[in-house]
Amino acid sequence: MIVVIETGTPAQEIQRITQELERLNITPEQIVGNHKVVIGLVGDTAAINPQQIQQLSPSIEQVLRVKQPFKRAALEFRYGQPSEVFVETPSGFVAFGQNRPIVQVAGPCSVENEEMIVQTAQRVKAAGAKFLRGGAYKPRTSPYAFQGHGESALSLLATARQETGLGIVTEVMDTADLQKVARIADIIQIGTRNMQNFSLLRKVGAIGKPVLLKRGMSATIEEWLMAAEYILATGNPNVILCERGIRSFDRQYARNTLDLGAIPVLRTLTHLPIMIDPSHGIGKAEYVPAMALAAIAAGADSLMIEVHPNPAKALSDGPQSLTPQQYDELMQQMAVIGQAVGRWSQHFPISTVDCTSQKHQAKQEICDQTITAMIFRK
């Protein structure tokens, strides 16, 4: 349920309405959009009569129920306003969102040793990536396959983070490892196979750090958004959705079917930022560039690409990894498309914070640095 406030309502009155709403045993969340302030109501709203709320103030323009089964993830919940996820990295804040430059995440499937991870981090940073991906805990089909170096890999990621200033994205598979992972990761990844591991979703959400939620192999869009809702329901608004290929009837050449159609569909359903992982999505290095470019043209907010210094010798997912040089070349091609759609910037606007969120209001002063709305994406 959302409460739309009349344009021009003084902050004091909004404050008063919020306090009144709190008395109804629901949690009000203020969302400051470009044109409107709305208050999202979280909790057992089924029992609440919209008319009762309407009467709280003449400054209430409308009281609307969110029709979708996902509530906080719904675009309606933010009255059509896209959300932005701000991630703190050693080099400053990086913003994921529809009105932000495309954020590049790159790195190997697994962290193998210090040299390889630091070297890869340096290369992808030089190419323009803002985040390093790398697996410490690897979900592998076989119990006998390499399962990741675990805790020691986490410290290597910490080293790479310190050396390069890149943010770290890494996966957690087990709630027992959550604290360790959260100490190192700037974004905690929930993998495809755990998209509906609801216990994990709740516990990762409760940590409060930004969460990257990969789509399950045969998850419908609705199931995916419901999984996001599990995280959002913990009060953590920092969820990034990542499409990484779905399972179809044909796996002879491509490992998965990258569902780029999810981008425009999600845009009509949710305010959350969207990342595309073309590496898993198609599963062969030679096919990755075409899909990365397509993802940008389709409107992705971020890309995650596997890069390994020596794919032929990778401990996992070698066939779908680019070499650093291939990544350099792809980045140049991506820049061409990224510029064409108005979402590429040489000088990435670090430092911006979420001006619409209460949390960061202290940093309000730097809000004016946010880049202006993109012409192309309207």
Add this chain to the structure above:
Amino acid sequence: MIVVIETGTPAQEIQRITQELERLNITPEQIVGNHKVVIGLVGDTAAINPQQIQQLSPSIEQVLRVKQPFKRAALEFRYGQPSEVFVETPSGFVAFGQNRPIVQVAGPCSVENEEMIVQTAQRVKAAGAKFLRGGAYKPRTSPYAFQGHGESALSLLATARQETGLGIVTEVMDTADLQKVARIADIIQIGTRNMQNFSLLRKVGAIGKPVLLKRGMSATIEEWLMAAEYILATGNPNVILCERGIRSFDRQYARNTLDLGAIPVLRTLTHLPIMIDPSHGIGKAEYVPAMALAAIAAGADSLMIEVHPNPAKALSDGPQSLTPQQYDELMQQMAVIGQAVGRWSQHFPISTVDCTSQKHQAKQEICDQTITAMIFRK
């Protein structure tokens, strides 16, 4: 890798071979089949030269590598001998396996209250079920949907168990709940959404209790067997596979596509017992009986069917639940097919134990009560 022993080799020599094998830093597991004794080798067998083992004794007939990516789950690993899972219940041991009567598991999706669970337990027991299913922790698509009564539901299951003597099958979703669940459950269920939650697989396996492993919604047969391998690799051989419907392009009428073809396919790949869940598999009560009968004809070792005293008011999965009376009727129909295929018994042979496993050798004396091989299934 398996070591096939010559027929007629004295137990002493087999013992000696086993000790020699242990020196190679691998774990030998003895499998006593109808015709042969074989020793399965577990561990890093890649480095071992089969010829080196061959030379350990002239009583070694053959040394074979398991070609499948799943090793202990492979039919080859048991030299073609089906395995049996013996589950201890208040009424004695119940055996799951190809040469055993079909084991019936029934009950509601969720445990709602004492009256409903005890009543349902009594009804399904009267109809011939050996196990009560009932969810205490429910994996639900929505965070706002009923999530199961948790711990209090577990005690209600304990009550139903005591009252009826039925074994209990219930799901664990979170490693944090594992001890609590394991105290009550005779078989611990790993649900569809967690089939590749590898941390959970390992921890549940390590508990040592029988595990029911449901197939993931779009898991291939191979991925499913690899998930079973995660459990088997902990040293727990008591895994039952449960097909519960896969995801296909058509969900207009049926919720899922029940893949009964998995039964003959699995028979050529694995020795593990197979359960079919037609309730989730097709998702509407009126379609369940046809699929239950088909499952028996196709060779299922066990069936799991949702039964609820009042499906219209069920807190979850009502539309696919039978009433106790419908279950009675279905049981009569199942008896007809079960008898036709020679796998139905009025007087269920409780008390039998796994004669092929070292663990239960103390109870060897009751081994002769096992029913004789089925003519029909050859």
Add this chain to the structure above:
Amino acid sequence: MIVVIETGTPAQEIQRITQELERLNITPEQIVGNHKVVIGLVGDTAAINPQQIQQLSPSIEQVLRVKQPFKRAALEFRYGQPSEVFVETPSGFVAFGQNRPIVQVAGPCSVENEEMIVQTAQRVKAAGAKFLRGGAYKPRTSPYAFQGHGESALSLLATARQETGLGIVTEVMDTADLQKVARIADIIQIGTRNMQNFSLLRKVGAIGKPVLLKRGMSATIEEWLMAAEYILATGNPNVILCERGIRSFDRQYARNTLDLGAIPVLRTLTHLPIMIDPSHGIGKAEYVPAMALAAIAAGADSLMIEVHPNPAKALSDGPQSLTPQQYDELMQQMAVIGQAVGRWSQHFPISTVDCTSQKHQAKQEICDQTITAMIFRK
């Protein structure tokens, strides 16, 4: 739209109502059920006011619109009464329907030469089949693969028909061959790849011979029934639906996923008889028996099974063909399940005709020979 007639209405009055209906520019079709006579209205019924029809006679109990997008295929159109398809063979009429014994169809994928087809025909007849299947025109993925012997294969089928008295089921792929195929075939098959070849559907329908309509590889149940509707709309009521496996994400072991769930689903939607083809459905000879038995238990009205004298040398689909001996053995197993469900008969009731259809009313005298309703299938 259907007009339900009051029980006990004299034939004369029904006749009068029918004539009145004809004046409305729609075609009335009389359906005589066990308890009721209903008149199905075919044509542009959207414009017709049900009340206007109601007023035609006090003997009209109800006027109902068929809610499904498929009209004549809908179970509603026959007021819940299953239809029966009667096929004339050299040995008399064979009936396909829910209250009839299961009809066995068997034979090779392709007709290869006279010896093999006649021999196979003799073997499958001896085993209990009523129809010989055999391809003269083969839809092959590759233009360079064997495409069937065409017209000469048709004459070999004619020979086999004459020698054995079996009915013939063979596929037509091209409207140009339709006349030739129709001269030989007792049932004309429309293959999976042509399920939505609407021109072919219409032209085959117009021939008037019974049609076997295989389900498309990824056709939904609704699309399949709509394809049947194309045939029914030509005025030809003799359509048999054949499930032959759908395409899913896993084809590593089984060629297709046999959707036996289609049986109970179809029973709630349509009156048409249902055949199952486990050979294409699962695609490997060793898996076929389990699926054939399951199909019978699930309620199939007919089975189509590939049998080849020498599968290893078959020109097409060898891996999924049984040898005649394997077919004999399977038939014995099928008999066990068929008897259990009350749909097997040593002495197949040839000679019965469709007593509910106007067409065959001349043969009314033999209608009393129809077997009585099956207890099991209710």
Add this chain to the structure above:
Amino acid sequence: MIVVIETGTPAQEIQRITQELERLNITPEQIVGNHKVVIGLVGDTAAINPQQIQQLSPSIEQVLRVKQPFKRAALEFRYGQPSEVFVETPSGFVAFGQNRPIVQVAGPCSVENEEMIVQTAQRVKAAGAKFLRGGAYKPRTSPYAFQGHGESALSLLATARQETGLGIVTEVMDTADLQKVARIADIIQIGTRNMQNFSLLRKVGAIGKPVLLKRGMSATIEEWLMAAEYILATGNPNVILCERGIRSFDRQYARNTLDLGAIPVLRTLTHLPIMIDPSHGIGKAEYVPAMALAAIAAGADSLMIEVHPNPAKALSDGPQSLTPQQYDELMQQMAVIGQAVGRWSQHFPISTVDCTSQKHQAKQEICDQTITAMIFRK
């Protein structure tokens, strides 16, 4: 099988080799690439010994077997050289191929009346389209739905062609209509449901006109190329592949899953040009632009987009049709991406002919007008 000729071999010697090859009862096809001349051998090459051919001339560099099951469709068959399909339209030749500007095809699902089709044609031409699409014969799921205006629609397409100079793309469903369709169509479309209607493929191929082959709803890439092979095997090299969305497990929001990954995959397998149909591919007008842009970035050679003057009143597929104004806007966005990838041209190079094909060698003089190789696509 292909015969690679040494660079610098005189035309006379190539001619002689060709004649020698003809004596072997196979059909040699000369392919003039950028760097090499190769001779493709068509027919029963299995029996031919490569060494025997090698000995025909010292100018033969290599004799290679095509390893793919599709032969003429294989990239190997043209020694890696992409093919180009030249279509004659009233405004001159239009080329489809990897080194050509992206060809735009647009128009309504069905031809409804003269005004709508001519008007739409004028609008899409003004926007930059080179071809008008429009259905005269429509494959509809329901026999009671609008089936297209047939022959009269064909004459309306002829009128629109004459009025605007656009080429015409229209579907044929029935071999009986083939001559009529071929008289009007510049490109004959084979629809999704007929992709494996092998009789139709052969007959359409034999007409010799360019063929647009849509991918079947659940056709694998290999099956699709095998279907193309049916056309190519008639000697007609002018095949364009069209991806139009595949069937997946999720159809709640998008009608189909547009498989853009097919583009890079096909590039490694075949030389044939690739068209993308985002309208059917995703099935809702608001999602079409994102997918059209993505298709261009992924490397599509052509786009087919549904445009209707009044989508809300369209006789078929209204929800996925753009208005002419939306198409104008999309064309502007496509131009941005098209220019970025170097495949957009204000002044479309009409008049170019296939310089690599013998057929058009007479028109060699205009070959130098072909646009230069694209830097971006390398």
